[in-house]
Amino acid sequence: QSALTQPASVSGSPGQSITISCTGTSSDVGGYNYVSWYQQHPGKAPKLLIYDVATRPSGVSNRFSGSKSGNTASLTITGLQAEDEADYYCNSYVRRWPTYVFGTGTQVTVL
Amino acid sequence: EVQLVQSGAEVKQPGESLKISCKGSGYSFNTYWIGWVRQMPGKGLEWMGILYLHDSRTYYSPSLQGQVTISADRSISTAYLQWSSLKASDTAMYYCASARDGTFWWNSWGQGTLVTVSS
Numbered sequence: 003q004s005a006l007t008q009p010a011s012v013s014g015s016p017g018q019s020i021t022i023s024c025t026g027t028s029s030d031v032g033g034y035n036y037v038s039w040y041q042q043h044p045g046k047a048p049k050l051l052i053y054d055v056a057t058r059p060s061g062v063s064n065r066f067s068g069s070k071s072g073n074t075a076s077l078t079i080t081g082l083q084a085e086d087e088a089d090y091y092c093n094s095y096v097r098r099w100p101t102y103v104f105g106t107g108t109q110v111t112v113l
Numbered sequence: 114e115v116q117l118v119q120s121g122a123e124v125k126q127p128g129e130s131l132k133i134s135c136k137g138s139g140y141s142f143n144t145y146w147i148g149w150v151r152q153m154p155g156k157g158l159e160w161m162g163i164l165y166l167h168d169s170r171t172y173y174s175p176s177l178q179g180q181v182t183i184s185a186d187r188s189i190s191t192a193y194l195q196w197s198s199l200k201a202s203d204t205a206m207y208y209c210a211s212a213r214d215g216t217f218w219w220n221s222w223g224q225g226t227l228v229t230v231s232s
Contacts, residue, residue, distance in 0.1 A: 003175060005157070036217035040158075047208055047225055048150075048158065053218035091158050095217045101172045102148070102217075107157035 006031060006092055006105035013111040014082045024075040024092030024105045032073035036095035039068060039077045043088045051090075052077060079110070087112045115140045117209055119223035125199050125230050132195040133226045135209030143167045147192040148219060149183060150208040161207075164192060165214065199230045 007025040014020040024031065024039075031037055035055045040048040050059055052068035055075060065086075067078045075094070079086055092105035120134040135147060149161040162173040162183045171183050185192040192209060207226045210219035 005159075034217075038218040040219075042158075047222040048210075048219075049222070050218060050220045053216075053220070059220060089157075093158075093219070101163055101174060102160050104150075104158045104160065 003030075003096055003098070003101075003103050006094060006103055008090075008092060008105040008108045010106070011109045011111065013113055014079075015113045016082055016084065018082050019078060019080040020082060020110065022077045022079075022090055022092075022108045022110070024077070024094075026073050026075075026094055026103070028073060029098055030094040030096045030103055031070065031075050031092075033097065034095050035070070037068070037070060037075040038093045039066075039075075040091045040093065041088050042091065048091065082112055084112050086110060115145075115211055115221040117211060117221055117223035119207075119209060119226045122227040123229070125228070126232055127199060127201055127230055129199050129230075130195070130197050131199055131228065132193050133207060133228065135192045135194075135223050137190045137192070137211060140211075140213075142187060142190040144214050146212045146214060147183075147185065148210045148212065149181075149192075149194045150210060151177075151205045152208065152225075153205045158208075161194070166192070167214070199228075201230050201232075203228060204230045 037055045039052040042048045055070045056068040090108045148163040151159045164171045182195040209223040211221045
């Protein structure tokens with residue numbers, strides 16, 4: 003099972019919006035609405051940001067939103083803040099194994 | 114709130130065995146899945162496998178099957194990741210994570226266990 007494809011890096015200025023894509027196949031991203039997103043600051047454990055494509059857990063800022071079209075899921079961060087500088091990973095259920103697969107990861111830089 | 118606490122950092126030599134742990138609290142252990150995730154130095158997250166605590170069903174990533182063993186002891190709410198013969202390429206940070214049965218997201222994570230394999 004190959005990793006889902008994400009851009010290596012995305013950057014934006016404070017207050018701007020950025021979108022991170024996550025491209026898979028019909029066997030993972032496109033086949034199920036079980037895409038989740040995780041934020042990882044350096045030296046820290048990942049933190050759940052979005053689940054089931056577009057649902058935010060309690061306590062996660064509404065500046066984070068998720069969506070999906072076909073085999074590509076997306077994470078949008080609006081009103082970019084310095085604290086958003088981190089690595090972001092998508093994750094999808096893969097029924098074939100059955101297990102999960104992460105995206106390649108995206109480093110977000112706040113200029 | 115679900116909490117996962119992992120065992121401490123390990124330094125091992127190639128060929129040695131190792132078992133690291135992930136202790137859960139704050140939830141009904143048996144209704145959850147535990148997953149193990151590897152993060153090699155400077156690299157991304159990679160699933161190693163998942164285990165259903167209720168009946169110990171285990172699914173391994175195809176690329177890692179046979180290289181590690183995932184297990185659990187329900188009596189002490191603890192999951193394990195085990196190697197029989199470590200290699201230098203096993204050097205990585207290892208995280209455990211939990212997901213309630215019937216959900217498809219991992220909302221609690223351990224703090225990570227750094228494993229260093231070097232001669």
